Amino acid sequence: MHDDHPDNPHAPVARDHPMTEFERRVDAVQTLLIEKGLITADQVRRRVEEMDSRSPTLGAKVIARAWVDPAFKARLLADAKAAIAELGIEFTQEAALVAVENTQKVHHVVVCTLCSCYPRGLLGYPPDWYKSLNYRSRVVVDPRGVLKEFGTEPPPDVEVRVLDSTADMRYLVIPARPAGTEGTSEAELAELVTRDSMIGVAQARTPALR
Amino acid sequence: MSARFKAGDRVKVRLGSPPRHFRTPTYIQGKIGTVERLHGTYRNPESLAHGGDGLPKQPLYRVRFAQPHVWGKYPGPPRDQLLIDIYEHWLEPA
Amino acid sequence: MSRVHDRGGRPGAGPVDKSEHDLSWWEKRTDAIAMLLMSPQKRVMRVDELRRAIESMEPAAYEKSKYYERWLHAVETIMVEKGVLTREEIERKVKELAARR
Known part of the structure; x- marks a missing residue:
């Protein structure tokens, strides 16, 4: 991505900084695993490419469809892996994908307090803050305080539900469809869906703020 | 392995800090909640984490807890909930 | 006292x-690399093992390490444990x- 050439792990590469200890170790471990025939450099490169192809844009497509098609939303809530496959998206994780819906009465927000479980097979790499110790510590005990830091303030009569994904489930939040989008096209709706709204720390954008 | 609990059942999370990998956070141990749904049965990560085969598979539930019950000083409204996935061997009837 | 990775409510x-x-x-x-080793096609290790190795880090090291430094540490630990690599050959x-x- 930045400064290196993935194809040949032995090739000298141009860098604008000396190798860090971490970089040397990654290189050493990869080289040894290749020498032992467990992985190939090509597999590593393809795996990185595969992850780079995963992004919140895919998730946004799923959410926009759920907003315009109630039957699809019902299928998404019942079996998310099968539902996204209808849109040609393969969930590339072994874990199950589970969708939960935010409404005018309920607001879900997702965390993994023990680790960093995330629906990366759909949304790509998790953001740094999701993996951070402060987020993992605080969002379970003070979700509204953390949500406020993200500019999200569910009214007191909304039930805030924190989802701590400790096991084999990866949670996708279906954010509430913004008001005033009745005539908005599916493609335009997808542009309102942010990564953070699919984690539950934010609402979907409103058209005016797009 | 057939599931011991069903949606709506009241359950108590067992206490424990075994010197190995486990998936039940300390903050939820000893708390009483309500089974929301059975996700299915999965290989036991506490065995897989130590090179085991994870068998027999364990039923996995999503359990709902009232936030003010989980935290003595929960700062939000009492209606707020905490949902967490817990394997059956960490649950007992409440 | 909860272990270092067990952050909820800390x-x-x-x-x-x-x-x-x-x-x-x-x-x-x-x-x-970790994902390949854990993939169903290879199954050289399990994600649960990766997690266990991360959780077993010295608390101070866990706290100060970057995310993928923890992962690399865990990959090394599990590969050594399984006899795939040795500490000496890595160094x-x-x-x-x-x-x-």
Whole structure:
């Protein structure tokens, strides 16, 4: 991505900084695993490419469809892996994908307090803050305080539900469809869906703020 | 392995800090909640984490807890909930 | 007292730092190596083992390590544990690659 050439792990590469200890170790471990025939450099490169192809844009497509098609939303809530496959998206994780819906009465927000479980097979790499110790510590005990830091303030009569994904489930939040989008096209709706709204720390954008 | 609990059942999370990998956070141990749904049965990560085969598979539930019950000083409204996935061997009837 | 990775409700945590960085090629590569080893096609290790190795880090090291430094540490730990690699050959290879460049 930045400064290196993935194809040949032995090739000298141009860098604008000396190798860090971490970089040397990654290189050493990869080289040894290749020498032992467990992985190939090509597999590593393809795996990185595969992850780079995963992004919140895919998730946004799923959410926009759920907003315009109630039957699809019902299928998404019942079996998310099968539902996204209808849109040609393969969930590339072994874990199950589970969708939960935010409404005018309920607001879900997702965390993994023990680790960093995330629906990366759909949304790509998790953001740094999701993996951070402060987020993992605080969002379970003070979700509204953390949500406020993200500019999200569910009214007191909304039930805030924190989802701590400790096991084999990866949670996708279906954010509430913004008001005033009745005539908005599916493609335009997808542009309102942010990564953070699919984690539950934010609402979907409103058209005016797009 | 057939599931011991069903949606709506009241359950108590067992206490424990075994010197190995486990998936039940300390903050939820000893708390009483309500089974929301059975996700299915999965290989036991506490065995897989130590090179085991994870068998027999364990039923996995999503359990709902009232936030003010989980935290003595929960700062939000009492209606707020905490949902967490817990394997059956960490649950007992409440 | 909960273990170092068991963060939920831990007192003393401050505001969430919302700044983000694009993963470096090295971080992506660490991710890819671990994912390959854990893939159903290879199953050289399990994600549960990766997690266990991360959780077994010295608490101070866990706290100060970057995310993928923990992952790399865990990959090394599990590969050594399974007899795939030895500590000596990893350290030798690190030195060898450093000298070559």
